[in-house]
Amino acid sequence: MSTAQHDPKLQARTFRRYKDGDHEWDSMHDKIFVGDTSHKCPTYVHKTPPCQGSCPSGEDVRGWLQIVRGIEKPPAGMSMQEYAFRRSTTANPFPSMMGRVCPAPCQTGCNRNDVDDFVGINAVEQYIGDTAIEQGFKFDPAPALSGKKVAIIGGGPAGLSAAYQLRRLGHASTIFEKLPELGGMFRYGIPGYRVPRDKLGAEIQRILDLGDIEVRCNTNIGQDITVEQLEQDYDAVLWAMGCWTGRDLFVDKFAETPNCVTAVDFLQAFNLGTMKYTAPRVVCVGGGDTSIDVVSVSRRIGTVANYHEKPEDAATGKLIHGEVAEKVPATVTLTTLFALDQMTAAEHEVQDALKEGVTILTQVMPKEIVFGADGRAIGLKVVECVMKGNLPQACEGGKETLIEADIIVSAIGQYGRFDGVEAWNNGKNLINHNAFYQVPGKEGHFAAGDIVRPHLLTTAIGQGAIAAETIHQYLNAREIQKRPKVDKHHFDLMRKLQEVGLEPKSFDTSKAEDMRGTSDMNYAVHNYEDRSKSTIVQSKELFLGHFKAEARHTRTEDVPTSEQVLGHFAERMNALAEADVIAEAKRCMSCGMCFECDNCVIFCPQDAVYRVPKKQATLGRYVATDYARCIGCHICADVCPTGYIEMGMGE
Structure with a gap:
């Protein structure tokens, strides 16, 4: 469980890649696996860490941890805090809220649990969210309207997430909420000492500030407005009404x-x-x-x-x-x-x-x-x-x-509660849905959040985002695309290269000559493979011996005693100071992505692995290999802490 009690003694675990007696190769084939006959050389493989693989809203957790710790640099003129906010909110527009109340399956999945203790992802996310509110960060301006409009039934996490993502895709929406204010379970299911109402309001308002998201509170679908009216007035309907029974x-x-x-x-x-x-x-x-x-x-x-x-x-x-x-x-x-x-x-x-x-x-x-x-x-x-x-x-x-x-x-x-919309009840007081959050047999209707499966707030947020993408494809009469195995927001090397002006040149097949030596060509990224949408890197693929045991930087809580609790409504969770946030982010092992430790460069006996020239380097393009020098000894892969290097070139 992600919030398991922390061991204050923090006894480091001994890590060994090989057991006693493993000093000989397992076969005659391996015995002759020497430099002059080797065919395996390193490849650089981007994989997804289990924190993201465990996150129901698919957040690029490693990505914003890398930004906070200073490994990934922001674009010119942008602060670390704003860059981390923008990366975080690509998937989830509620970093301040989720940093407080999410039960953090990402922390349960964290590979660092096999070294000492998980990375305090929630604490860093709270810092990102609170700083964004304090400094008034806004989302990028929304694109021009498509002319399509979506009715969203329910103003909770799923509905707000969908409205946010739909507006970023160019679509207007109207949120119909039966209660006096937006927020759903954020506001009416969790007490204010866990979810501060001022910060919740700020994160909701930031979504509404994108524009063309109409809000109609104190409105019951099936009573104040019929489903038939919605179908006439809107191009699609999303059921995100939550479970209130x-x-x-x-x-x-x-x-x-x-x-x-x-x-x-x-x-x-x-x-x-x-x-x-x-x-x-x-x-x-x-x-x-x-x-x-x-x-x-x-x-x-x-x-x-x-x-x-x-x-x-x-x-x-x-x-x-x-x-x-x-x-x-x-x-x-x-x-x-x-x-x-x-x-x-x-x-x-x-x-x-x-x-x-x-x-x-x-x-x-x-x-x-x-x-x-x-x-x-x-x-x-x-x-x-x-x-x-x-x-x-x-x-x-x-x-x-x-x-x-x-x-x-x-x-x-x-x-769920289906007063006035009984026909939508699947017999289990929920709404049926397929893998794309379409309602089967109901053209133009979609569903997300607790009303399809009561679960976590982050689950509802992730479902709202997926439903928004499905609605986008539906509104544009496109075939609904299959979801990737690992959903959803991954580091994009091409985007990063473009950000720093290093994007590859276009490749013209008509002018192609000898295809050998592409590592010297400016239309290719030197031996980089992106498996992030299909592969989650496990701790056994990492060189855990690189990481020293280090205590987690934990947030303090102002928890009243039994004598003090009466009338105590102050927030319990105290945010980490910025220095502690950065130090905690540095505990991230960057699973599946290079974090520039230099092990492969230092330990390569042939000087085959080298740093990419500084003017050509960025995150994900820090090291490369001179294959004329490489003898396939696989030392670089053995000492790679993150599992980023695999011996596969030449197979």
């Missing part, structure tokens, strides 16, 4: 018990500002980030002395609270099927909740609701359990625990 607990009578509610309703009421306190005793069932938000919010808003309300009324928006002068702490319990270190919530969020005074009962499952004489829940009985596949099973003779409760909150999942 919580899943009930799998115990008898949960749905009909008045003071049993879902996390979706509970958090929306808090984030709308209508619920300012809750019941004295709160029990939440879950284990993911949403359940942590429920219990942490409950501890912050507390309750009031002589509480006499029906807590479900405030939690579902039926009752609007006014300001309350004095509050008292609420007793809050979270139950989960999993052990503490296996909960799906980010580990630091779990630890924060414990510090804030939440009681967490692990490896238990709900058994039954306990009712009072008035038919209301007065407690939840749980029993010890084990996981059998994906399903919990009560332990035979397992201990049962009764947790007293005034309100029980279910945080075990969510699904």
Whole structure:
């Protein structure tokens, strides 16, 4: 898990490419693999790192880390910070938000985990996003309009991502949002101490500043506007309405018990500002980030002395609270099927909740609701359990625990709400889609985000971007293109060469003569191969011995204690200082791309590998090989830390 507890001792792992006894070649063929008969020489192969391969929105993570650390230089007249912002937002227009709340599958996939600890990608992304807001960076001006217009149903991460990408492709859009403001789960599902509203607003406004993105809030499709009207007025429709119905607990009578509610309703009421306190005793069932938000919010808003309300009324928006002068702490319990270190919530969020005074009962499952004489829940009985596949099973003779409760909150999942658009429900309260996010059998309709599969915010953002590209091809009557195996935003050597005025000259086949010696020609890039759209480089391909163990530069948090938490709504996560951000970016191992360490140049016994002349060099064009000198000894490939060099030339 990407937020696994960091080992402060940071004991370096011993790296060895060969085992004891591996001092002889494996075959007679290899024994005669000597300089005068060798045919294998180095090739320079650009591959995708697992951080990007693990990112649902396909961010060029290595790319903007390279910029922050100073390996990739910005164009003349542009700061490192702006260049990193522009590279980052090619895929995802919310760096400030994602640097705070994304559970970071990129960090789980990071190859540095096999050396000491993952690179703190989130911390660097937060710096990029916050700096962009502070310095007022804007997106490049949008291109001329195509004359086509897209209706986007839902102003959350997927809808906003799609509107952003569509405008960059030349298309106008209208976002129809049922709630008072844009943001979706960013705004109404996550509390403000995790997602600062001023920064969320700034990142949304930057998208709208591209122009020709109309916004219509407090608008329900199927009620205020029909689908047929959308089809008449727009050239395409994107369904990005999210999942705003919580899943009930799998115990008898949960749905009909008045003071049993879902996390979706509970958090929306808090984030709308209508619920300012809750019941004295709160029990939440879950284990993911949403359940942590429920219990942490409950501890912050507390309750009031002589509480006499029906807590479900405030939690579902039926009752609007006014300001309350004095509050008292609420007793809050979270139950989960999993052990503490296996909960799906980010580990630091779990630890924060414990510090804030939440009681967490692990490896238990709900058994039954306990009712009072008035038919209301007065407690939840749980029993010890084990996981059998994906399903919990009560332990035979397992201990049962009764947790007293005034309100029980279910945080075990969510699904779509189809009021007025029932025909779009696929029977599972979601919308069907194909690999390109088209709705099968519905010409001109597309879908993305939680409404096709509830998952991460970054997943919704990535799906919105892919849907935008599909819509672009549809609007231009093009055949929908197959997606690359590794999606999506990769370092582009040709673009980089153009940026620094080193692009290759055009190649005229009619004037071609002897094709040998292309390394000396200015129409070819010397023996460079781009496999980034098909290959993710693994740690076993890297020379990990190059990297010394180095502690991660971690962000601090202002987490209140159980005595301080009541009324504490300040942001918890503190940003890293710029020097620490740069130092953390330097921990990146640049998997699959040269980062100019000079190992291949230094260790080549024939001086065959050389630095490209400075006036001809840029990132990705730092070293080359003189094949008249190369004897195929493969030392350069052995000492390449990033897996960028392969012995393949001549095969």
